[in-house]
Amino acid sequence: MTPRHIIISRTDSIGDVILTFPLLGLLKKQFPDVKITFLGQNYTRPVILACSHVDFFLDWSEMQGHSMETRITLLRSMEADVILHVFPRKEIARLAHKAGIPVRMGTTGRIYHWLHCNHLIKLSRKNSPLHEAFLNILLAEKLIGRPEISDGDIPGLYGFDRIAKLPEEFAALIDPVRFNLILHPKSKGSAREWGTDNFATLSALLPRNMYKIFVTGTKAEGDLLIQEGFFDKAGDFTDLTGKMSLEKMISFILAADGLIAASTGPLHIAAALGKTTLGIYPPIRPMHPGRWAPIGKRASFLVSEKECSDCAEGGPCRCMLDISPKQVQQKLFSMVNSDLI
Template identity: 25%
Template sequence: MKRILLIKPCCIGDVIFATPLLAALRRAYPNAHITWAVNTSIAPVLYEHPHLNAVLELGETANPAAPCRLLGFVRQIGRLGADAVFVPDRSRWYSLATRLARIPMRVGLNSGGRGFAYTHKAAVQPEAIRHEAEVYLDLARLLGIPTDGLWAFAPLSVQAAVQAERFLHEAHLAHGGYLVIHPGGGVNVGMRLIEKRWPAENFAALAERLAERLKAQIAVIGAASDREAVARFKAALKQPCLDWSERFSLAEIAALAVRAALYIGNDNGVGHLAAAAGAKVLMIFGPTDPRRYAPFVPPERARYAWRPIALPKGGVSGGAPRHFDWARDGVSVEEAFAIACALC
């Protein structure tokens, strides 16, 4: 293979889960030109990835379900002249688009027949509990490409690292002298599942206990969609905190998380980015299954807190379980504290 296209536009966590597949392809084809087609908003996560030659920013064509967008997407990927495409996605539209673009080798997931247009189909069993990254790696295994020893990886932006160092210096914060808390998440262009959010009051109680133990300051982050969770977190704290919400880019958050004593958040893309960049991460799970969606990094770098419960078959596509209640079904502050202490 000389020119390879990887299509995984959305969302942050899923893009991170596809990076082991990218690593497998680069290891198998060291001289190939590899392009990743991704949502424009997520593209910066991949800009400096050492296994990529190019990033194709999709803009409005990232969701090619509408006929005009489908044709635009086909034109975009067709111009690349790829001789092989890998699609770790369950979309029928990406399957169709790769055929219309006349890419000779088309390798993709086949869930419910949606991979009908691929030349090489990896069957997906929705009820099988497997990590999403392993499902994506099946595309490499179809071709006999080894997948051993691969983890998710997101390179730190050089510019973001410099900016993080400058910010920490000006704020008189030492490496390991602060905790990064993200009480929000669960909202992206593909899905809204705010049931994934552990109560903000729990985050506050956990942060205070860890801050006392580690002699660290508390910093909270969040996007505009996290404003309510951030406000509740700050209101529940009995001590001041550093409010970093809506202040930094994804790359800068990753750089700050890597320099923190610990990053703590819900099952969301920012946490997966932080873990893949090298931060120590504690991820809180409730109505989603960490056996499918935990950070795909070495266990000494990331842990999850979860009480096993019955969940919808097929993963997050089934939504949150009915009547899920964090107080009854979720992990306690004490349980999360014990796991956090094992990390730091």
């Protein structure tokens, strides 16, 4: 089939959304005239609208405030012929069915997809060895087949290039000579963390004649960093916690040179923007880098090379905490130096 208008339903987090963009890139490559609507959460709107593969944005947060009849009317008005449930939600699957979207695609792993989808894909994310970006692509197999692509092809498929201009107050902070490095220590609970002390030690280790350090996060995360002693141990840095909207954060990452974080949204933003990106990961599935590593022209990761499940029930990850700041510093140096060659 040749679709005219596809709705991509992905109502979860920033990193998940970013790793769906390569699928959109392949859809646009296969069907150059297709329109793509992205159904997502309001807080991911700036990320979604920065992708040039997206023609329209539907705010699920707003739609939830309306009656079922209003939602059906809105979805019908899109005149979409395909909806792809990348992130499964029962209420959206039911809504798409009621709205009469002709092709409704979802995985066999959700019972409600058997009721509300008419094209089922046998795919288990939990047991797959594949990266999230490739799992997303497999969901559209009935539309685009199984394209032969590798990690090296993914950066060219993001379409993450519709970036707002950075306001002068933040642009003026960028050093024209030194390497502008963003440290993003916290994750809002979305990922295992490397630890405040490790980030502070890393910051103190980096020579300031070579690096200008920025620290980002929400205001609440900034307050927590103060409580945990980061500001006392990290040396000279520019504190940007709580000072930027997500849209400005995207623009600032584009203006900077690199970013270090755990498996968070900003890490995947940096990778998609082609920045020097270093992720710090636990070895435990399904949080391991095999599934969630940043993929980009200058992206890499560190992970303890051992089988471990000690933190399976939550709490600090010893395997991550055991990755030393010196190891991260050396990995960063090698990445930066390879960029200069």
